[in-house]
Amino acid sequence: MTNLITVEQKILRKNADIAAENRRELDWHGVLGVALLSAPGSGKTSLLERTLGALASGARAGVIEGDVQTDRDARRIEALAVPVVQIVTNGTCHLEARMVQEALAQIPLSQLDILFIENVGNLVCPAAYELGEHVRVVVMSTTEGEDKPLKYPAVFRNADALVINKTDLLPYLPYDLAQAIGFARRVNPGLAIFETSCTTGAGISEWVDWLVKRAAATQADLK
């Protein structure tokens, strides 16, 4: 097992080096990098669709889509006339910084304020891999139950914000929102928390305001 741990440590160290290069590239162009992580089907792509719509008149955004297979998500984003690059991992369970580095070369960064990076749907493996993002956001849906922060703590511990999505389904679920928030804060007291429905649009403006402020702060820092 010692050999394996060493291999993994080497991979993570190399990944962190490339992630730092990616971050410098984003900084150079004054672009806020926002990574989105969640379980499969929590609504990352739907949240992106809503967010891009709400941003349209404000910050200029681009998207890197990560999936194990298919370009379905990239095609959904393309329909919004936003620059998008699809990464198909072909079985790999998470994005790595080198994949994002290749995708960055295909994105017109000089025309953007925010770049979203949607990871593979997976609450475990992506947690260990920095991609070069400035902000890491976990999306959790109300239909998944309250206890995901306790059962998958690493991804919540390393996040800046939590979006609790599908709030429109709350009337039909035995879901205790206060308990879910309590569990998330127990793992990470500093989380910014947003409650959204991509079906009704509820809560989207608060989340987008926060993003726009973070993008403005990043650009101010770089001046």
Place this chain on the structure above:
Amino acid sequence: MTNLITVEQKILRKNADIAAENRRELDWHGVLGVALLSAPGSGKTSLLERTLGALASGARAGVIEGDVQTDRDARRIEALAVPVVQIVTNGTCHLEARMVQEALAQIPLSQLDILFIENVGNLVCPAAYELGEHVRVVVMSTTEGEDKPLKYPAVFRNADALVINKTDLLPYLPYDLAQAIGFARRVNPGLAIFETSCTTGAGISEWVDWLVKRAAATQADLK
């Protein structure tokens, strides 16, 4: 990369050897091994609770619970007075056959007809690791969208059955059940498909009948 692939192949080969030992152990006791895989929050544990309740007067069942952290799921199963062993993987994104082998030593197999093995919530990594099960079941919930079989094909390709859970939420979702089933059959035409709600109990009896028949067939084969 060559080195890494070799390491992974060695790990998978060693895992398959131990899985075969686990299967022989289950065969020896005439126990049907049923692996449950899904995304986080699809309802594997809720399905188990319903299934164990429906089996109570029929087949005798035990459970191995796999989680990245916490023994919350094992405590839910214990409440039903069923033998249960919790495996906490401490960060590992999937169960491995050696973990299940250790757990088997703590389960009274001679008193069982069916052993459920609930994997970590993850639609990617568990697909590659046999555990010694006879039957592999994927659970997918209606709230996750229709396209998961296309986006995470490996786990659906290697499954015997698909349980589409949370059908009680269909009236509130833009979910096309026929399309979801079509996508699943495109990846794996041989899937047995069940539609369940663990909230209302709908569809549980069909699923349990199928399990009981599989358990009886396994026991008949071994005689």
